[in-house]
Each structure stands twice: as structure tokens, then as C-alpha cells.
Amino acid sequence: MNAPIAIIGTGIAGLSAAQALHAAGHDVELFDKSRGSGGRMASKRSDAGSLDLGAQYFTARDRRFVEVVQQWQNRGWAETWAPELYNSQAGQLSPSPDEQVRWVGAPRMSAISRALLGALPVHFSCRITEVFRGGSHWSLQDADGNSHGPFSHVIVATPAPQASALLACAPKLAGVAASVVMEPTWAVALAFDTPLDTRVEGCFIQDSPLDWVARNRSKPGRDNHPDTWVLHASSAWSRQHLDLAKETVIEHLHGAFAELIGCAVPAPSFTLAHRWLYARPAQAHQWGALADADLGLYACGDWCLSGRVEGAWLSGQDAARRLLEHLA
Numbered sequence: 001m002n003a004p005i006a007i008i009g010t011g012i013a014g015l016s017a018a019q020a021l022h023a024a025g026h027d028v029e030l031f032d033k034s035r036g037s038g039g040r041m042a043s044k045r046s047d048a049g050s051l052d053l054g055a056q057y058f059t060a061r062d063r064r065f066v067e068v069v070q071q072w073q074n075r076g077w078a079e080t081w082a083p084e085l086y087n088s089q090a091g092q093l094s095p096s097p098d099e100q101v102r103w104v105g106a107p108r109m110s111a112i113s114r115a116l117l118g119a120l121p122v123h124f125s126c127r128i129t130e131v132f133r134g135g136s137h138w139s140l141q142d143a144d145g146n147s148h149g150p151f152s153h154v155i156v157a158t159p160a161p162q163a164s165a166l167l168a169c170a171p172k173l174a175g176v177a178a179s180v181v182m183e184p185t186w187a188v189a190l191a192f193d194t195p196l197d198t199r200v201e202g203c204f205i206q207d208s209p210l211d212w213v214a215r216n217r218s219k220p221g222r223d224n225h226p227d228t229w230v231l232h233a234s235s236a237w238s239r240q241h242l243d244l245a246k247e248t249v250i251e252h253l254h255g256a257f258a259e260l261i262g263c264a265v266p267a268p269s270f271t272l273a274h275r276w277l278y279a280r281p282a283q284a285h286q287w288g289a290l291a292d293a294d295l296g297l298y299a300c301g302d303w304c305l306s307g308r309v310e311g312a313w314l315s316g317q318d319a320a321r322r323l324l325e326h327l328a
Contacts, residue, residue, distance in 0.1 A: 297326075
């Protein structure tokens, strides 16, 4: 009986690798510090319904990812989203239609990660703090001091700053991960009992603390009431205000939203703030995935490629492919 393969992180990269390895007949065991799967594609259940606080949508350009997204659509996990798009510059709103096909999970972003996870064995609320090798096998230690293993291989599928610590057994890989700069993003959700009188459903913003707003009800399968909006602060603003109290962040971004949206904005009936410490890599890379095949240690994530959902999925595929090639 072969030992299973450990995968740390159940975002799109980790789930992509897990799916590929499972399809090839290998046992996998997943670990995540959160209470659910999806990483930055997770949705948060709230008193105002389900909210996509992280990735707002995704695009598909690579042929392999295009095919997979079409499968997701056929299975009812994903749908296209065609919002009325605007641009805001120097306080001026202007329509900004484009030809880009945008995808979202249905009826919420986390539908995709839940479906990909399926019945695979997973440990949630389990933060792995150390990956170590004993003899010919790997073991993992969690924040509560529990040990997990033995495992034949380990794939680290977490944001780069967290991955570098878990890759300590392979200093070269740890160094590469440590060199990646990841940008933070403050996300705020606002709900209004009376729908806002605006045609805006998505808006790219310059010259503001905000760089994106989206109207939740414009996405397929979402609740119409209340009228919920998700606001993302710019990386620069988020970096400068990283340790601000959530209430103050909500106040600032609500104010910026009211200035920008071009209609009366009443006091929201519900507010929520979430800080994504590692929202996106500051620049794209071409690594695909990181591998020390002799050791049996791998790393993948959006930071290995484009920083997009597509990059995360492709990176997970690449990690699985390299592992399988080494086994062949």
C-alpha cells in the first residue's frame, strides 16, 4: 500500500493538482488552515447572503483551461457573467464595454472549489507549520502540534510567503518562493435594503482608494435582495492601511464608493470587511510549478504563473505532471 500524497492548500492550485493525481490513480490527502475550500475563490456566507469577497470573476485563455471551464459550465458549476461595465477616472464614470468573456462560480464562487474537492479526504481548520522528512517518507506538523503522515510526496499550494516556510527542506525552492512579493487587498461588502439607482454592475477605478466594485445581484444565481456590493481597495491603499481597524476601513471605502457611484448612497444595512494579506503576486512568473523531484517536494500557485485563477489551475496541473513524470 503506497503512502498518499499530501497537498497543503485547497485553493484552485491545490485542487487542480489533487484532481490530476486522483485521476491518475493516486491517493491524496488535503490540508487547509481555513474552514472551507477555495482560498481566494472562497465565498463568505453572511446575514446578507453569500458574498464573493476574493476573486470576482475569472477568464480563460489557455486551451486546456478553456476546455476545463466548459466542463464546469456543463456541470452547472460555472456560468458567464456579462455585467454593465464602467470605468471611473478622476471621479468621472464612463461606460466601458468590452469583448472579454468573464466566468463566475454558480450560484457562488466557492461552488467550483466544492465540486472539485468532491469526496477527497481533507483536513480543514488545520494549519500546517512544518514539512519534514523521516527516512523515505514525509510528515507534516500542524499548529496544534499534531503530526500527519507518512506521505510519499508533498505539494505546497499556498501563497508564496507561506510556502517559503513549508519548503525549508528544499532551500532552493524556499528561496524562490521567498523572492515573490504578494500584494494585499482590503475587501468590503455593503448591503442596501433599497437597491441603488445606478446602472453600474462592475467598475474599474483609477485615482481612488478603490480599484474595483461589483454588484452581486448582476452575477448569475445570486440573491436579488438585499442589494449587495463588493468593493476592493487598491493594492497601494491596502498596503498603506494594512493594520487599520475593520470599522475604519469600511468607513473609508464606503465613502469612496459613495463619491464614485453617481447616485444617492444611504447608510448600508450590513457591512463586512476582509483583509486578503496575499491577494495577488506583484508580477507574473513563468515557473509553472516548483519541483525538487528527488526529494518529492513540489510547490504550485497563481504566483508561479500569471497571478490569475487560470494561472493557479495551470500551476496545479504542472505540479501534478512533474510528480507523475518522476514516478513513471
